[in-house]
Amino acid sequence: MRAGIFICHCGHNIKHTVDVRYLSEYFKKIPGVVVSIDYAFVCSEPGQDIIKESIENQKLDRVVIASCTPSLHGDLFRDLLKKSGTNPFYLKRVSIREHCSWVGDDIEANTEKAKRLILSGLYAASHYIPLEEKMVEVNKSALVIGGGVSGLSAALFLARMGIKVYLIEREKELGGHVRLLNKVWPSMRNGKEIIRELIDEIERLDNVEIYTDTIITNFEGFFGNYQVTINNNGQERKFIVGGVVVATGFTPFDPSIKPELHYKKDKRIVTTLDLEKGIEYLELPKKPRVAILHCIGSRDETIGRSYCSRICCINSLKTAEEIKQRYPDSFVESFYMDVRAHPRGGEEYFESLQEKGVLFTRGNVAEIIPTDKNIIIRGEDTLLGEVYEKEFDLVVLSIGMSTAFDSRALGQLLKISLDKDGFFLEAHIKLRPFDTAVKGIFIAGSCSGPKDTEESINHGRASALKLFGMLNLGYAFVEPFISYVDPKRCSGCRQCEEACIAKAIKFDEKLRVVKVEEAACMGCGLCNATCPSSAISLKGYFDSFIADEISGLLEIA
Amino acid sequence: MQDEAASRVLVCIQCGKCTGGCPESGRTPFNIRMLVRKKQFSYTIDESIPWYCTACNACTIRCPRDVKPSEVVIDIRSTLVENGDIPLAIQKALENTFVQKNPWGKPRSKRGEWAGKLNFKVPHISETEHKRLLFLCCVHAYDPRCMVIPVNVATLLHRAGYEFGILGEEECCCGNEIRRIGELGLFEELMEENKTNFKEYGVKEIIALSPHCMNTMKNEYGDTGIKVMHYTEVLSGLIKEGALKPHKPFEKEIIYHDPCFLGKQNKIFEEPRDILKSINNTNLKEFSRSKEISLCCEGGGGRMFFEVETHYKRNSETRVEEAQSKGVEIITTACPFCVMTLEEKAVEKGLAVKELSEILMEVI
Numbered sequence: 001m002r003a004g005i006f007i008c009h010c011g012h013n014i015k016h017t018v019d020v021r022y023l024s025e026y027f028k029k030i031p032g033v034v035v036s037i038d039y040a041f042v043c044s045e046p047g048q049d050i051i052k053e054s055i056e057n058q059k060l061d062r063v064v065i066a067s068c069t070p071s072l073h074g075d076l077f078r079d080l081l082k083k084s085g086t087n088p089f090y091l092k093r094v095s096i097r098e099h100c101s102w103v104g105d106d107i108e109a110n111t112e113k114a115k116r117l118i119l120s121g122l123y124a125a126s127h128y129i130p131l132e133e134k135m136v137e138v139n140k141s142a143l144v145i146g147g148g149v150s151g152l153s154a155a156l157f158l159a160r161m162g163i164k165v166y167l168i169e170r171e172k173e174l175g176g177h178v179r180l181l182n183k184v185w186p187s188m189r190n191g192k193e194i195i196r197e198l199i200d201e202i203e204r205l206d207n208v209e210i211y212t213d214t215i216i217t218n219f220e221g222f223f224g225n226y227q228v229t230i231n232n233n234g235q236e237r238k239f240i241v242g243g244v245v246v247a248t249g250f251t252p253f254d255p256s257i258k259p260e261l262h263y264k265k266d267k268r269i270v271t272t273l274d275l276e277k278g279i280e281y282l283e284l285p286k287k288p289r290v291a292i293l294h295c296i297g298s299r300d301e302t303i304g305r306s307y308c309s310r311i312c313c314i315n316s317l318k319t320a321e322e323i324k325q326r327y328p329d330s331f332v333e334s335f336y337m338d339v340r341a342h343p344r345g346g347e348e349y350f351e352s353l354q355e356k357g358v359l360f361t362r363g364n365v366a367e368i369i370p371t372d373k374n375i376i377i378r379g380e381d382t383l384l385g386e387v388y389e390k391e392f393d394l395v396v397l398s399i400g401m402s403t404a405f406d407s408r409a410l411g412q413l414l415k416i417s418l419d420k421d422g423f424f425l426e427a428h429i430k431l432r433p434f435d436t437a438v439k440g441i442f443i444a445g446s447c448s449g450p451k452d453t454e455e456s457i458n459h460g461r462a463s464a465l466k467l468f469g470m471l472n473l474g475y476a477f478v479e480p481f482i483s484y485v486d487p488k489r490c491s492g493c494r495q496c497e498e499a500c501i502a503k504a505i506k507f508d509e510k511l512r513v514v515k516v517e518e519a520a521c522m523g524c525g526l527c528n529a530t531c532p533s534s535a536i537s538l539k540g541y542f543d544s545f546i547a548d549e550i551s552g553l554l555e556i557a
Numbered sequence: 558m559q560d561e562a563a564s565r566v567l568v569c570i571q572c573g574k575c576t577g578g579c580p581e582s583g584r585t586p587f588n589i590r591m592l593v594r595k596k597q598f599s600y601t602i603d604e605s606i607p608w609y610c611t612a613c614n615a616c617t618i619r620c621p622r623d624v625k626p627s628e629v630v631i632d633i634r635s636t637l638v639e640n641g642d643i644p645l646a647i648q649k650a651l652e653n654t655f656v657q658k659n660p661w662g663k664p665r666s667k668r669g670e671w672a673g674k675l676n677f678k679v680p681h682i683s684e685t686e687h688k689r690l691l692f693l694c695c696v697h698a699y700d701p702r703c704m705v706i707p708v709n710v711a712t713l714l715h716r717a718g719y720e721f722g723i724l725g726e727e728e729c730c731c732g733n734e735i736r737r738i739g740e741l742g743l744f745e746e747l748m749e750e751n752k753t754n755f756k757e758y759g760v761k762e763i764i765a766l767s768p769h770c771m772n773t774m775k776n777e778y779g780d781t782g783i784k785v786m787h788y789t790e791v792l793s794g795l796i797k798e799g800a801l802k803p804h805k806p807f808e809k810e811i812i813y814h815d816p817c818f819l820g821k822q823n824k825i826f827e828e829p830r831d832i833l834k835s836i837n838n839t840n841l842k843e844f845s846r847s848k849e850i851s852l853c854c855e856g857g858g859g860r861m862f863f864e865v866e867t868h869y870k871r872n873s874e875t876r877v878e879e880a881q882s883k884g885v886e887i888i889t890t891a892c893p894f895c896v897m898t899l900e901e902k903a904v905e906k907g908l909a910v911k912e913l914s915e916i917l918m919e920v921i
């Protein structure tokens with residue numbers, strides 16, 4: 001073994017509580033270690049150069065990098081080994097930042113801990129064998145879940161790039177919530193028209209299959225080869241897709257769960273979404289007094305929705321404008337906590353409505369009290385510190401976005417995670433905002449958090465673009481950590497066969513032992529843990545490796 | 558609980574949801590939002606201000622940031638209690654509770670006297686089979702106006718063949734108001750004494766006559782393993798089962814006032830209404846502010862024991878006026894404090910206030 005140890009300072013992150021210089025000197029004395037270096041930023045270009053040169057000049061066959069958590073920069077260092085001409089699976093990452101330097105301030109204790117962690121990593125690495133990534137073919141087809149504005153945008157992009165698209169929608173009609181909007185800010189175009197345009201374009205292409213009234217019932221496989229089963233209006237269908245765009249949207253918040261608002265108990269209390277049907281049906285007087293309440297179903301921990309829904313301030317302003325247009329002599333008062341007119345042009349829109357005479361009162365309305373004559377709103381003008389009771393003819397609740405009701409179930413089916421609010425979680429909020437943790441599954445639109453129409457369209461296109469990039473290669477590498485059976489130890493009890501979720505284990509009737517179908521194995525390790533005779537191991541993770549790794553941690557230096 | 562409340566002060570966004578629903582803010586010098594803001598910055602708070610709070614809990618229930626403003630009030634009060642900067646009447650009530658285990662300082666030995674008005678004998682809890690305890694509020698035990706309530710409820714339960722027992726003079730103040738006044742040490746002492754009794758006699762269920770006692774025993778006594786109910790829950794169940802039959806008509810226009818500790822704090826809205834609806838010929842009306850947005854009568858949070866300094870229109874008067882405008886003859890409720898506060902104003906305007914059990918006694 002010719003091992004190289006590279007200890008990262010991570011600026012001050014590691015260096016300030018771990019004696020990195022001592023460690024690099026210490027490991028120079030360990031047998032088998034050819035290079036031991038500490039450096040400011042191992043992940044930087046000069047840092048990578050040092051590793052590359054060491055591998056090439058010293059003919060290293062094991063590389064131990066002690067730095068941040070292995071999930072960060074994992075691909076980067078593996079590629080570096082590949083470029084330097086050594087097998088990428090000779091790499092061992094040791095976390096001395098998250099698991100060590102960030103935990104405590106005691107330099108002596110941290111240095112000792114880091115030493116043991118690195119030693120244990122070195123022991124593990126000593127067992128490593130060269131592995132080859134398996135190349136698999138990728139189906140140039142995609143599943144788009146959800147036919148709202150985001151899903152339609154994603155489907156259209158993929159289809160135009162020549163990808164076969166299966167677009168499925170739970171409802172009977174495509175178009176999601178945008179279809180219900182009378183006017184979409186800022187263009188003030190009709191939502192139905194926007195949707196119609198998208199659908200017309202999609203229908204002109206012959207590589208899109210659209211299924212409405214459809215849900216997914218089964219989902220298996222891996223990137224490039226996902227097997228999907230759908231239920232289309234009672235009929236089952238199966239197809240294979242390379243990747244997925246999840247665009248399941250949101251559910252409008254139902255204010256009736258907040259009893260003090262009296263929604264659904266009085267027809268003079270409506271939501272912004274109700275008003276998209278028009279104002280005429282409300283039979284308002286000629287000079288109506290209208291109250292608009294912001295933040296209904298947003299920024300409210302009592303109902304588990306601590307987030308800002310981002311769209312409702314603009315919706316409130318839009319409602320005020322509608323009313324002012326239809327009833328020029330109306331009195332419109334908007335009750336807000338903060339006016340967050342985020343998007344470009346939002347602040348100017350807010351100002352234009354103030355100019356039109358819409359009044360804004362700061363304070364979260366406490367109670368809505370319907371009486372025979374009118375509706376009383378009780379709250380505090382927090383800028384004046386005065387409690388008021390004001391009378392109105394109509395109360396409009398500017399509702400926020402809740403998660404789609406079945407997102408938890410869908411998340412389980414696709415094995416993708418949700419955040420604390422129930423929206424689908426991106427792989428990295430800044431660096432991978434469209435990806436999920438599962439390869440080839442992307443998220444788009446408001447299923448990953450509140451978004452307006454424009455953002456949803458962009459998000460859909462961006463996810464489609466990223467998926468296209470992966471599908472268009474035509475091939476993918478599968479990690480080589482797959483199961484391996486030692487036929488001498490296998491007793492043929494077949495417990496692993498039951499445990500395997502990928503259905504990769506088959507029983508050989510003749511030899512009375514199990515075999516692993518390498519193409520199907522996901523490398524999850526369930527069979528390893530199940531096997532009573534320790535006959536199955538994951539390539540690269542044999543029991544003896546782990547025992548040695550532990551002994552490295554426990555060794556008295 | 559105190560520390561928790563204090564730490565949540567920092568996350569307040571001053572949205573005013575608390576103030577708008579507060580029964581005191583806007584009419585008195587009290588403003589719950591501003592109190593939280595002052596606490597956020599550790600500004601000086603005038604020592605008369607925290608005593609307006611009636612502990613109705615609307616602020617804490619609705620606060621979108623879970624600041625628990627009503628706990629902030631308790632926090633401020635507890636500092637005042639510790640320093641002795643408290644109204645004399647409050648001080649008296651605390652001393653009384655310490656000595657006689659009731660805020661009015663009536664002799665503890667007379668706590669069980671009400672049972673003498675019954676024409677049957679109520680067993681001590683230790684002599685019962687089901688270990689169901691009828692728990693009285695101090696006001697039931699000593700106040701001549703409210704003493705009729707335990708007598709009525711005991712009679713009704715007895716008629717329904719529902720077994721229960723009492724603690725008699727061993728019973729002590731539940732501490733609900735004491736905790737809200739800010740005397741947490743005394744609250745814990747009272748709670749321990751009650752819990753020791755419950756444990757000793759193997760109490761399995763508690764039928765609380767006052768929503769205030771029910772609230773603290775249900776939500777603040779910790780995990781006692783005892784099922785705590787308000788008496789309206791038990792009686793509405795007995796009526797549904799047919800064990801109690803309100804057969805006489807009660808031809809009156811009545812309106813039900815939701816007590817804060819029963820309604821908005823513990824979500825018991827329907828049981829009292831179910832009882833009233835089971836009575837023949839009764840026309841039950843509703844206040845415009847009912848159920849979750851019921852207007853507090855201002856009897857809670859220690860307000861039964863002293864008067865605030867400022868003169869202003871009482872909520873009970875607002876309540877009575879609305880009842881009057883709706884052509885109501887009788888205001889009914891299921892909390893002794895609400896009975897006391899509402900009756901004072903109702904009598905002036907020629908309306909009657911009857912506790913729910915009083916109406917039931919007339920029809921069964």
